[in-house]
Amino acid sequence: MIEFKDLKEVSDGIWEIPRSYWEPMRCAARVYISRTGLTALLGEKSLEQLINVATLPGVEYASAMPDIHQGYGFPIGGVAAIRAQDGVISPGGVGYDINCGVRVLGTPFSVEDVRSRLEELATQMQRDVPSGVGRGGEFMLGEGEMKHVLGQGVRWAIKRGYGTDDDAEYTEEYGSYQHADSGCVSEAAKKRGSDQLGTIGSGNHFIEVQEVVHLYDSEIAETFGLSLGQVVVMIHTGSRGLGHQVCTDYVRLMNSVRTKYDIFLPDRELACAPFKSPEGQSYFKAMAAAANFAWANRQIITYQIRNAWKRVLKTREADNLRVVYDVAHNIAKLETYAGKEYIVHRKGATRAFGPHSPEIPERYQGVGQPVLVPGSMGTFSYILVGTETAMTETFGSSCHGAGRQLSRTKAKKSIDYTTLKQQLDEYGVVVRAGSAQGLLEEAPQAYKDVNGVVDSVERAAIAKPVVKLKPLAVIKG
Amino acid sequence: MSYEFVGHTADIQLRITANSLSALFRDAAEGMMEYIFGAEVVGETHSSTERCEVSGTDLEDLLVAWLSALLLLTQVQYVRVASVMDVQIGAGQATAQLALVPAQALEEIKAVTYHNLCIEEQNGRYTATVTFDL
Numbered sequence: 001m002i003e004f005k006d007l008k009e010v011s012d013g014i015w016e017i018p019r020s021y022w023e024p025m026r027c028a029a030r031v032y033i034s035r036t037g038l039t040a041l042l043g044e045k046s047l048e049q050l051i052n053v054a055t056l057p058g059v060e061y062a063s064a065m066p067d068i069h070q071g072y073g074f075p076i077g078g079v080a081a082i083r084a085q086d087g088v089i090s091p092g093g094v095g096y097d098i099n100c101g102v103r104v105l106g107t108p109f110s111v112e113d114v115r116s117r118l119e120e121l122a123t124q125m126q127r128d129v130p131s132g133v134g135r136g137g138e139f140m141l142g143e144g145e146m147k148h149v150l151g152q153g154v155r156w157a158i159k160r161g162y163g164t165d166d167d168a169e170y171t172e173e174y175g176s177y178q179h180a181d182s183g184c185v186s187e188a189a190k191k192r193g194s195d196q197l198g199t200i201g202s203g204n205h206f207i208e209v210q211e212v213v214h215l216y217d218s219e220i221a222e223t224f225g226l227s228l229g230q231v232v233v234m235i236h237t238g239s240r241g242l243g244h245q246v247c248t249d250y251v252r253l254m255n256s257v258r259t260k261y262d263i264f265l266p267d268r269e270l271a272c273a274p275f276k277s278p279e280g281q282s283y284f285k286a287m288a289a290a291a292n293f294a295w296a297n298r299q300i301i302t303y304q305i306r307n308a309w310k311r312v313l314k315t316r317e318a319d320n321l322r323v324v325y326d327v328a329h330n331i332a333k334l335e336t337y338a339g340k341e342y343i344v345h346r347k348g349a350t351r352a353f354g355p356h357s358p359e360i361p362e363r364y365q366g367v368g369q370p371v372l373v374p375g376s377m378g379t380f381s382y383i384l385v386g387t388e389t390a391m392t393e394t395f396g397s398s399c400h401g402a403g404r405q406l407s408r409t410k411a412k413k414s415i416d417y418t419t420l421k422q423q424l425d426e427y428g429v430v431v432r433a434g435s436a437q438g439l440l441e442e443a444p445q446a447y448k449d450v451n452g453v454v455d456s457v458e459r460a461a462i463a464k465p466v467v468k469l470k471p472l473a474v475i476k477g
Numbered sequence: 478m479s480y481e482f483v484g485h486t487a488d489i490q491l492r493i494t495a496n497s498l499s500a501l502f503r504d505a506a507e508g509m510m511e512y513i514f515g516a517e518v519v520g521e522t523h524s525s526t527e528r529c530e531v532s533g534t535d536l537e538d539l540l541v542a543w544l545s546a547l548l549l550l551t552q553v554q555y556v557r558v559a560s561v562m563d564v565q566i567g568a569g570q571a572t573a574q575l576a577l578v579p580a581q582a583l584e585e586i587k588a589v590t591y592h593n594l595c596i597e598e599q600n601g602r603y604t605a606t607v608t609f610d611l
Contacts, residue, residue: 072590072610096588096610134555134582191553202585203611241552244587244610248545251591256534268537268591408489408611409482 058087066456067403073269076348090272093345099294100238132434132477136195150182153292181285193242198300202477239294329400352386352398376447499564
């Protein structure tokens with residue numbers, strides 16, 4: 001078990017476990033976290049998981065963001081840059097919910113415009129956007145349509161009238177990861193996802209109406225189309241059962257070929273294969289397809305939200321819910337740094353490209369990419385901006401959210417529903433939840449402090465806060 | 478049957494103890510179904526039976542394959558595995574007859590993981606702890 005003395009403080013809030021700590025490590029393992037946060041980590045297994053990541057063939061960089069907590073194989077909050085030429089790709093470095101991610105819609109409304117209508121808006125969105133366990137959506141995708149969704153992502157939705165070109169422009173990878181191949185996705189995965197397009201799911205997925213309550217950088221906020229008192233809508237969801245099955249399929253497949261490639265695996269959930277192998281390429285293409293499903297999912301949900309707002313507010317302005325940005329926080333991307341190609345695995349971590357990155361929308365290139373960081377239910381969320389430091393220090397990566405500290409079981413046992421509901425009422429949050437149980441599991445007390453997470457990435461200069469968002473209404477399964 | 482649920486930070490673990498491998502696999506299935514659908518099997522009308530056959534490279538992989546196959550059934554057919562009969566484990570394969578009833582899930586499991594999974598046998602008693610990603 002790792003101890004405090006095994007870590008070296010590289011600079012304030014940046015810690016390193018040297019390569020010499022364990023012989024199989026191929027690089028040092030770095031963690032971005034406060035001293036207090038690090039002390040809390042020493043009692044759990046996430047640092048061991050990070051050390052395991054540093055053993056993967058071809059890995060040149062392994063780190064964890066301050067929202068680190070225990071995952072499967074990789075810790076949540078983990079980032080690994082692995083050489084594409086001779087390194088591996090690992091489904092555990094992406095996670096079961098492929099392209100779980102966040103989208104923020106900017107509205108033309110101030111909080112005064114909508115405060116009296118929040119209950120109606122929340123009710124309408126709960127009605128129009130299926131959420132909760134076992135809730136399918138209005139789309140039943142047959143084989144042909146599924147192939148198009150997996151291949152085209154947001155583009156599929158736009159072609160069918162569920163969005164505009166602008167929606168794609170302000171989505172990571174323009175909502176359509178080019179490496180996708182639906183033929184690499186199993187029939188089981190396609191069946192699991194066949195009725196789930198346009199659904200939120202359950203657990204920590206949500207739609208939240210928020211108010212911009214603080215501007216850290218008014219110029220960058222203006223570039224992002226954000227202003228004080230503005231109402232925004234945040235969507236958090238992913239690839240649903242389709243993505244879960246893709247990961248399941250490939251973790252099993254890669255475990256079955258580990259002796260073929262003579263890969264030392266300290267943890268079966270780190271199962272991997274050489275990126276250039278048939279198995280590695282098949283997973284990459286299946287993962288890209290699942291990522292496209294998630295982007296199409298968030299696009300359909302955007303369409304449903306726009307319709308809900310129009311129905312309630314009955315104003316033309318409700319047509320103008322525009323995408324500020326959409327980020328993936330569980331994905332593996334083929335990216336080039338200093339002329340070399342890497343598979344950058346981000347599992348519970350967000351791409352945070354700095355200014356002048358050609359991959360981000362032209363309008364944002366002068367300032368950098370929005371980094372969307374949801375807090376837990378009832379706490380602040382943040383929009384940050386990527387930095388040049390992130391490009392040189394973390395392979396263009398930053399944090400993704402708050403990170404759990406209480407298990408669902410403990411949350412349900414230790415938090416009182418009535419008290420929680422009262423707290424949310426006092427905080428002024430309208431809640432539409434599928435179950436009391438679900439609400440308890442996602443209570444703010446079950447999560448780490450998102451303010452501390454944002455503070456850590458700001459100190460490390462890998463992302464900069466732009467705006468702080470306060471919840472007004474939350475809709476969840 | 479003998480199983481219990483153990484809280485895990487982001488997920489849930491099912492700890493199973495049984496007198497044979499086939500009982501372990503059966504009880505693991507029933508435990509998973511209890512988590513998803515609740516303790517009571519409601520409305521046993523219109524039940525159907527289905528044969529399940531999975532393969533794995535070792536016992537742990539076989540258990541993951543088994544539970545993953547049952548999870549898939551619940552999610553694409555919207556059924557609960559009401560009972561598991563005639564479980565046979567051997568030569569990298571597990572087979573069984575399943576009784577299925579239509580049911581509404583109360584909880585969602587994303588996946589069955591290999592996390593810390595080890596099937597141990599001592600004095601004829603088998604134990605395993607399976608972690609489900611929620």
